[in-house]
Amino acid sequence: MDAILCSLSPKRLAMIQEDPEVVIDLVDARHESEIPGLLDLGNTWHALDVILGEGKNAVLGDAVLARTGEKLPGSAKAKLLGPARVAEIAKALAALPATQVRDKFKSLAGKQVHGNYGDDPGADDDTAYLKEKVSKRQAEEIKELSEALVSLTALYAEAAKTKQSMLMVIVSS
Numbered sequence: 318m319d320a321i322l323c324s325l326s327p328k329r330l331a332m333i334q335e336d337p338e339v340v341i342d343l344v345d346a347r348h349e350s351e352i353p354g355l356l357d358l359g360n361t362w363h364a365l366d367v368i369l370g371e372g373k374n375a376v377l378g379d380a381v382l383a384r385t386g387e388k389l390p391g392s393a394k395a396k397l398l399g400p401a402r403v404a405e406i407a408k409a410l411a412a413l414p415a416t417q418v419r420d421k422f423k424s425l426a427g428k429q430v431h432g433n434y435g436d437d438p439g440a441d442d443d444t445a446y447l448k449e450k451v452s453k454r455q456a457e458e459i460k461e462l463s464e465a466l467v468s469l470t471a472l473y474a475e476a477a478k479t480k481q482s483m484l485m486v487i488v489s490s
Contacts, residue, residue, distance in 0.1 A: 318431060320362030320381060321347065322469070323484045324354035324476035325397075333484070337391025344393065344488050354481070356472045360432035360490065361465040367428055368421040368462065376409040380469060383485035395486040400477075407477035410470040418463040422455065434458050 321344055325333065333339050347357055358365065358381070365381050372378030379385055379398060386396030398406070414420065425435025435458065439451035476483055 318362075318487050319360060319490050320358045320485065320487050322356045322358065322381075322472060323352070324403075324472060324479075325482040325484050326354075326479070327481075330397075330482050333389065333395075337389050337393065337395070340389065340391060340393035340395045340484065340486055343484075344486060354472070354476065356468055358465055358469070361434070361462055362487070363431035364425055364434035364458075364462055365465055365469065367425055367430060368418055368466070374409070376405050380406050380410060380473065381485075383483065386483075386485060389484075393486050393488075395484055398483040398485070400480045400482055403473060403481065403483045404477040406483075407470075407473035410466075410473050413466075413470075418459050418466055422459055422462075434462065 323329075323343060333343075343352065343355070346352060347355055362381050366372075366378075369377040369380055372382070372384055375385070379402060383396035383398050385402070386398045389395045389397055422435055423438070426438045428435070430436065435455070437451055437454065439448055443451065473483070
């Protein structure tokens with residue numbers, strides 16, 4: 318499963334409100350061309366949600382999963398956040414330290430996170446070879462998740478600046 322976020326101008330929002338199935342077209346089109354304001358988080362979404370607190374912080378809890386978003390009709394099961402909420406989320410994301418992913422990475426252990434991020438913390442009695450292998454994998458995962466968080470933060474910042482809404486949908490990979 319992948320999470321997709323897309324900022325919506327009033328015109329794009331009106332199209333979706335008129336025909337909710339446009340969301341399916343938007344999701345499908347992401348493979349054919351670059352869509353301005355669309356961010357496909359791929360399988361990083363679940364790990365990012367955990368790193369942002371799994372909804373314990375109401376504002377950051379909306380950043381990936383739009384928990385408080387309005388459910389849109391249609392088969393896509395999409396959610397919508399209004400411009401005011403997008404601005405709140407943008408502000409909260411901008412306030413996070415650059416080390417957020419590294420600082421919270423260990424919180425992924427044992428959570429069976431989609432994409433298997435953080436699932437191998439290693440063991441104290443691992444050989445030097447295994448410790449290095451685990452360390453390299455963790456570094457790669459931290460880099461990938463950090464880049465995804467930077468993209469998420471930028472998406473919200475741009476949407477807030479232009480007073481746009483945010484669409485969130487989870488799709489099969």
